[in-house]
Amino acid sequence: MAARIAQTTGAAHTAILGLGVYRPTRIVTNDEVAGPIDSSDEWIRTRSGIKTRRFAGESETIHSMSVGAARGALESAGIAAEQVDCVIVATSTHLLLTPAAAPQIATELGMNAPAAFDVSAGCAGFCHALAMASDLVRVGTANHVLVVGVEKLTNTINPTDRSTAFLFADGAGAVVVGPAEQQGIGPVVWGSDGTQSHAIRQDKDWMEFFAEIDEKGLDAVRPYMRMEGTAVFRWAAHSLEKVCRDAVDRAGLSTDDLDAMIPHQANGRIIEIMARVLELPEHCALANDIEEAGNTSAASVPLAMEALLRNGESKPGDTALLIAFGAGLSYAAQVVTLPDWR
Structure with a gap:
């Protein structure tokens, strides 16, 4: 046995x-x-x-x-x-x-x-x-x-x-x-869509770059990040409403229970569309740190969270929906209780 x-x-x-x-x-x-x-x-x-x-x-x-x-x-x-x-x-x-x-x-x-x-x-x-x-x-x-x-x-x-x-x-x-004494991080709703991997990508792999160095020497062009903005915009506008609603549902809440929404700071227009289609309540603060911070990829959600708390638009203990999406294309969302901050 x-x-x-x-x-x-x-x-x-x-x-x-x-x-x-x-x-x-x-x-x-x-x-x-x-x-x-x-x-x-x-x-x-x-x-x-x-x-x-x-x-x-x-x-x-x-x-x-x-x-x-x-x-x-x-x-x-x-x-x-x-x-x-x-x-x-x-x-x-x-x-x-x-x-x-x-x-x-x-x-x-x-x-x-x-x-x-x-x-x-x-x-x-x-x-x-x-x-x-x-x-x-x-x-x-x-x-x-x-x-x-x-x-x-x-x-x-x-x-x-x-x-x-x-x-x-x-x-x-x-x-x-x-x-914690009470649950402060809700179940995650996450996934990926590899059919859209071209939308945000490194434009050449390292072996291609090394081969180009051998061929062109100092004229070789290093790899850069590329993005097809229209493809990302359409995918986000079409796909993310369900992800957000599923995250709120899995947390046992409704959008009326949300005090804040903190999306990945990808683009101001995407943020506005997400808020509109979710029909967020008037009291729900919407993070817009992109105005001053730009798109900082994996850093954008915690930076936007800090900005909401620092500016007094949200307070510790508030209930917030986090949603992020990017290269992959990958996405993840969860409802959280905002932490003490100082």
Whole structure:
């Protein structure tokens, strides 16, 4: 007879216990990015809703931005670094295939050998990682999990590419997930659509690039991120209403119960369409951090969460719907209780 393998059990309920962010110092206006793409401030605002964005400097790296955001999250949660059992970093712009960013971030934070790994799910990465963190705590694999969404997209975009140069920016957001008296993180609704993988992609793989170096030498063109904006817009407008409604239903709530909606800050027009089709109640705050932060991919949801709390549009304890989507195409949504923030 086979031996019985023991199972662990964890907390009955989980929640976001603390939130921290890192916004790069340099503020970049539309006028600054408009020249290389033969555009204008008006065109960019109309197309995207963006007024400014943050570009990281050389010293503001994936690691340093993550550490800055993580320290804020730990402080607001009242959790010491050594109490964290697992670190999950959601990013698509850590440009080393190995090692992952998470172990080095954990070490710099002074953690005691936690499990640490990266997740690559495009702009939906933070919501994917948040779901994983909640499940890890509930099953007893970890007691506290640090989740970081971080991007340095300025390392991956061509400043002359009219489809991406004005949209993307840099930053980091982090949360601590742990046990709670009441459930503060609802069931995730997530998935992917590989038929749309062309919509957001790296335009050549590394082997193609190496072959081009052999052929052209210094004239070889490095890989860049490309996006088919119309395809992404149509997919999001068509597909995300059901994802949002399913996440609210799985949380046992209705849209009338929502105090806030925090979508991935992809495009101001997509945010407006999502709010309209969901028929959100008048009291429901709608995150619009894209105006000042641009599209920061996996960092955008925690950054937008912080902006809502900092500006007083939402408060700790409010019920918020998170929804994110991006390269893959991948998507994830869940209802959460907003954390204490300071």
